[in-house]
Amino acid sequence: MSPSRENAATGPLDDASLDQLIESLDSDRKALLDDLMEWLRIPSISSDSRRLGEVRAACDWVSGKLQRAGLSVETIATAGHPMVVAQTAPVEGAPVVLVYGHYDVQPAEPLEDWISGPFEPTVREGNLFARGATDDKGQVLTHIQSVCRWLSAGHALPLQIKFLIEGEEEVGSENLERMLPDLADKLACDCVVISDSSQYADGQPAITYGLRGIATYELTVDGPGQDLHSGSFGGAVMNPAIALCKMLSSMVDENGVIQIPGYYDRVQPLTDQERRQWRELPQSDAAFAESVGVKQLFGEQGYTTDERRWARPTFDINGLTSGHQGEGVKTIIPAKASAKISFRLVADQDPKELTGQLNDHFSANTPPGVTWELETDHGAPGMLANIDTPFAKAAELAIDAAFGTKPVFIREGGSIPIVTRFQEALGCDCLLLGWGLSDDNTHSPNEKFRVQDYHRGIQASARLWNEIAKQVG
Amino acid sequence: MSPSRENAATGPLDDASLDQLIESLDSDRKALLDDLMEWLRIPSISSDSRRLGEVRAACDWVSGKLQRAGLSVETIATAGHPMVVAQTAPVEGAPVVLVYGHYDVQPAEPLEDWISGPFEPTVREGNLFARGATDDKGQVLTHIQSVCRWLSAGHALPLQIKFLIEGEEEVGSENLERMLPDLADKLACDCVVISDSSQYADGQPAITYGLRGIATYELTVDGPGQDLHSGSFGGAVMNPAIALCKMLSSMVDENGVIQIPGYYDRVQPLTDQERRQWRELPQSDAAFAESVGVKQLFGEQGYTTDERRWARPTFDINGLTSGHQGEGVKTIIPAKASAKISFRLVADQDPKELTGQLNDHFSANTPPGVTWELETDHGAPGMLANIDTPFAKAAELAIDAAFGTKPVFIREGGSIPIVTRFQEALGCDCLLLGWGLSDDNTHSPNEKFRVQDYHRGIQASARLWNEIAKQVG
Numbered sequence: 033m034s035p036s037r038e039n040a041a042t043g044p045l046d047d048a049s050l051d052q053l054i055e056s057l058d059s060d061r062k063a064l065l066d067d068l069m070e071w072l073r074i075p076s077i078s079s080d081s082r083r084l085g086e087v088r089a090a091c092d093w094v095s096g097k098l099q100r101a102g103l104s105v106e107t108i109a110t111a112g113h114p115m116v117v118a119q120t121a122p123v124e125g126a127p128v129v130l131v132y133g134h135y136d137v138q139p140a141e142p143l144e145d146w147i148s149g150p151f152e153p154t155v156r157e158g159n160l161f162a163r164g165a166t167d168d169k170g171q172v173l174t175h176i177q178s179v180c181r182w183l184s185a186g187h188a189l190p191l192q193i194k195f196l197i198e199g200e201e202e203v204g205s206e207n208l209e210r211m212l213p214d215l216a217d218k219l220a221c222d223c224v225v226i227s228d229s230s231q232y233a234d235g236q237p238a239i240t241y242g243l244r245g246i247a248t249y250e251l252t253v254d255g256p257g258q259d260l261h262s263g264s265f266g267g268a269v270m271n272p273a274i275a276l277c278k279m280l281s282s283m284v285d286e287n288g289v290i291q292i293p294g295y296y297d298r299v300q301p302l303t304d305q306e307r308r309q310w311r312e313l314p315q316s317d318a319a320f321a322e323s324v325g326v327k328q329l330f331g332e333q334g335y336t337t338d339e340r341r342w343a344r345p346t347f348d349i350n351g352l353t354s355g356h357q358g359e360g361v362k363t364i365i366p367a368k369a370s371a372k373i374s375f376r377l378v379a380d381q382d383p384k385e386l387t388g389q390l391n392d393h394f395s396a397n398t399p400p401g402v403t404w405e406l407e408t409d410h411g412a413p414g415m416l417a418n419i420d421t422p423f424a425k426a427a428e429l430a431i432d433a434a435f436g437t438k439p440v441f442i443r444e445g446g447s448i449p450i451v452t453r454f455q456e457a458l459g460c461d462c463l464l465l466g467w468g469l470s471d472d473n474t475h476s477p478n479e480k481f482r483v484q485d486y487h488r489g490i491q492a493s494a495r496l497w498n499e500i501a502k503q504v505g
Numbered sequence: 506m507s508p509s510r511e512n513a514a515t516g517p518l519d520d521a522s523l524d525q526l527i528e529s530l531d532s533d534r535k536a537l538l539d540d541l542m543e544w545l546r547i548p549s550i551s552s553d554s555r556r557l558g559e560v561r562a563a564c565d566w567v568s569g570k571l572q573r574a575g576l577s578v579e580t581i582a583t584a585g586h587p588m589v590v591a592q593t594a595p596v597e598g599a600p601v602v603l604v605y606g607h608y609d610v611q612p613a614e615p616l617e618d619w620i621s622g623p624f625e626p627t628v629r630e631g632n633l634f635a636r637g638a639t640d641d642k643g644q645v646l647t648h649i650q651s652v653c654r655w656l657s658a659g660h661a662l663p664l665q666i667k668f669l670i671e672g673e674e675e676v677g678s679e680n681l682e683r684m685l686p687d688l689a690d691k692l693a694c695d696c697v698v699i700s701d702s703s704q705y706a707d708g709q710p711a712i713t714y715g716l717r718g719i720a721t722y723e724l725t726v727d728g729p730g731q732d733l734h735s736g737s738f739g740g741a742v743m744n745p746a747i748a749l750c751k752m753l754s755s756m757v758d759e760n761g762v763i764q765i766p767g768y769y770d771r772v773q774p775l776t777d778q779e780r781r782q783w784r785e786l787p788q789s790d791a792a793f794a795e796s797v798g799v800k801q802l803f804g805e806q807g808y809t810t811d812e813r814r815w816a817r818p819t820f821d822i823n824g825l826t827s828g829h830q831g832e833g834v835k836t837i838i839p840a841k842a843s844a845k846i847s848f849r850l851v852a853d854q855d856p857k858e859l860t861g862q863l864n865d866h867f868s869a870n871t872p873p874g875v876t877w878e879l880e881t882d883h884g885a886p887g888m889l890a891n892i893d894t895p896f897a898k899a900a901e902l903a904i905d906a907a908f909g910t911k912p913v914f915i916r917e918g919g920s921i922p923i924v925t926r927f928q929e930a931l932g933c934d935c936l937l938l939g940w941g942l943s944d945d946n947t948h949s950p951n952e953k954f955r956v957q958d959y960h961r962g963i964q965a966s967a968r969l970w971n972e973i974a975k976q977v978g
Contacts, residue, residue: 080832139829141829141831145731202834230737258618258798259948260797261919261948262823263717263849263920264917264918265814265918266717266847266849266918267804267805267810267814267819267918268793268803268804268918269794269797269802270799270803271822273753273821273822273824274753274756274757274820274822277749277750277822280750281754283747284747321742324730324738324741325729325730326728326729326875328873329741329742329874330742330873331741331742337740341737341738341739341740346739348735348739348744348746348838349744349746349747349750349842350746350834350835350839351746351827351828352746352827352828352830352842354822354824354825355822355825356614356823356824357824357825357845358612359552359553360552360612360676361677361823361845361882361883362552362611362824363719363847364821364948366822366824374739374834376735399803400803401799401800401801401802402799444736444737445738445739447736473731474737475735475835475837476731476734478731
């Protein structure tokens with residue numbers, strides 16, 4: 033890839049030209065949506081080794097789109113799935129923005145819970161349903177579409193835009209993380225823009241300045257050499273499924289407080305200002321509970337729901353497996369039992385330190401007669417961004433214009449493991465502009481993206497390039 | 506079915522004729538084993554609704570064999586799988602013995618752990634490996650073969666023998682239990698003989714006078730309406746897999762003592778005589794631990810391993826299922842989590858009473874923010890038999906002659922739910938003559954039956970009919 037000839041410095045569009053650009057996006061909604069649906073039909077499940085071809089096809093789809101729009105595009109091989117790096121022509125004296133996103137998706141199971149197929153994108157009641165609709169194909173495509181439109185309308189962009197679209201976000205971005213220092217020159221930028229999060233609420237867009245980190249593990253408890261008859265052997269040996277339940281139960285008390293010694297030592301407390309601002313957000317525990325289908329919310333005592341989701345670390349069991357899971361009764365003592373578990377971390381918790389604490393905790397809480405193994409899958413620290421920047425100001429204005437509402441500044445509970453690495457490797461600012469909604473069923477059956485928010489996102493993005501040029505220029 | 510003409514009273518065989526009968530069994534070992542292998546090739550998994558045809562084929566196999574030997578045979582339909590009832594001619598003034606067994610087998614999963622296929626019976630190092638080899642096709646067939654041989658050798662049996670071979674033992678014998686009162690006339694007998702248990706140890710045959718009861722359940726904990734992203738929602742809602750672990754952990758303390766209020770109220774304590782006799786049995790915890798592949802045994806404190814297995818009630822988790830179980834990471838809060846659990850009960854615990862206690866216990870130990878449902882699968886009380894009977898004496902002599910060692914009197918930890926029902930409905934004695942070994946992998950991969958014990962069992966059975974006639978006659 034060699035960047036196109038450097039453009040002469042070009043200023044932002046005047047209001048009339050920008051309005052015309054936005055109108056053209058408005059009148060072209062069907063084609064913009066068809067584009068997304070085409071991408072969503074490719075089941076690019078990065079964790080599924082049987083899907084290598086489909087993952088590659090989703091990569092080729094986005095590199096082809098960027099290439100046809102006139103960007104310089106490179107597909108970079110990794111030890112896993114490839115990544116796409118693209119850029120518009122450099123603009124002298126203007127900032128460089130890097131848009132990061134991912135073309136890979138989560139597994140779609142349980143398949144039977146999807147109303148329409150996970151890879152058969154379908155619009156119902158103003159929502160587009162498909163795996164990856166909001167996480168992240170639909171969201172990252174808003175920025176690709178806005179850049180394509182600027183270029184196809186014959187406008188030189190008033191800044192340089194780079195894209196980095198990877199294929200391993202859903203499996204921990206380990207290869208990108210490893211290669212990032214070597215890619216630092218290629219990706220050099222003043223600000224990273226990421227749309228892989230949510231608005232605060234329906235009708236209330238948000239700029240996210242904090243993300244939680246993550247650490248995932250698989251704990252396997254081994255008991256007898258093989259499944260045993262629970263009649264002949266029940267009472268003689270420790271049941272590894274009981275041992276697993278005991279070990280997992282020991283992790284958190286009845287008040288939702290995690291019991292691993294040292295777990296909270298590095299947790300940064302919420303500031304009084306954050307707690308005050310967040311309590312002013314329109315928020316109802318009852319409505320939240322109803323939206324996720326529970327009668328009652330639950331979490332660490334002493335914190336509001338948003339505080340617990342955004343700024344407090346958690347422990348979750350993501351999966352349990354042991355013994356007989358099929359039809360009918362099978363009265364065995366299973367040979368082993370295992371759990372997939374994960375933690376959401378906040379700045380400054382360290383996933384590597386947690387692994388040590390966790391091993392110590394399980395060692396101190398192992399029932400007699402079993403052994404266990406803890407496999408570390410991946411980890412990433414949390415992130416807290418500076419929001420007093422011209423990029424944040426530009427985003428605030430662009431979103432206000434496109435959504436008709438000023439965004440609020442919030443944190444999010446999810447993790448985008450690579451964000452902290454960008455800050456470290458590229459020394460850049462970071463803008464998290466979520467176009468999704470909290471009930472988009474990310475990682476779940478019936479994942480969706482509101483069609484209107486897809487188009488608003490494209491328009492906010494088209495405006496953002498202009499606003500950044502104005503604010504920074 | 507109409508019983509054959511009543512034989513004139515015939516006494517037991519003299520020693521020479523009996524020796525000749527036993528010799529003929531010895532010289533015919535290959536054919537006797539081939540017969541069993543043919544039956545074992547039929548995958549008669551009663552809990553698997555896709556196996557209806559195979560279950561029926563296993564039923565037909567045994568009814569055909571009994572019919573060809575000259576018994577009166579009837580196949581009796583049930584709401585589930587059919588049962589076979591057969592009988593030899595009545596013998597005036599002589600006792601009637603009912604042999605009970607089952608032609609259905611447990612599921613074979615995990616299939617990948619079998620060295621040879623579960624339904625491809627294979628002899629290795631003196632053992633016949635197949636699902637059902639010892640539980641119960643191999644064991645019940647010993648009695649069928651002995652009766653066939655008496656008849657084919659031209660001897661009238663010195664007592665009447667009835668067979669009841671059912672197809673639902675592994676799913677709780679509910680239909681047989683329901684129909685038993687109506688079948689009481691047809692099955693009327695002085696003693697039930699069942700071979701569906703084990704010798705005490707290699708080289709030490711046993712007569713079992715106690716069995717544990719059983720109660721099985723499935724507990725399902727429901728959380729959010731669907732799987733949630735553990736980043737966006739972690740900290741906001743109770744994780745149902747954590748709730749399940751907490752509820753299951755609450756069932757048993759670190760000393761192996763079950764915590765359900767009232768659970769031990771009806772448990773009959775061991776007699777001093779039992780405790781003394783059992784402690785004299787050749788027993789090594791270290792060897793036992795090694796044989797099942799654990800470093801350390803575990804169970805209710807204050808009892809020996811045999812006491813815990815045979816005479817103390819237990820709680821086991823038979824299976825756990827929740828969330829993501831496939832390859833890789835999926836960071837969700839699962840919508841639900843479930844466990845298959847079972848209890849082994851001792852006389853006089855009542856499975857119905859336990860269901861109430863269990864519901865109360867879970868109600869008192871439900872974490873906030875989840876609901877649960879407890880499905881009752883099946884239950885049966887435990888059994889304690891009188892061993893001061895002529896039938897027990899006859900069995901002792903027959904086993905001593907066939908195995909070369911006097912049997913010891915023990916209890917077993919497993920359950921044969923129908924045994925208590927026979928005692929109630931038929932008012933008969935009960936003989937549990939186990940030809941298996943404790944490491945036969947019952948209900949597990951690589952289930953086996955020692956070929957030598959199959960043949961010893963046939964010979965002990967052939968001798969038993971003669972000894973009963975002597976003892977009772």
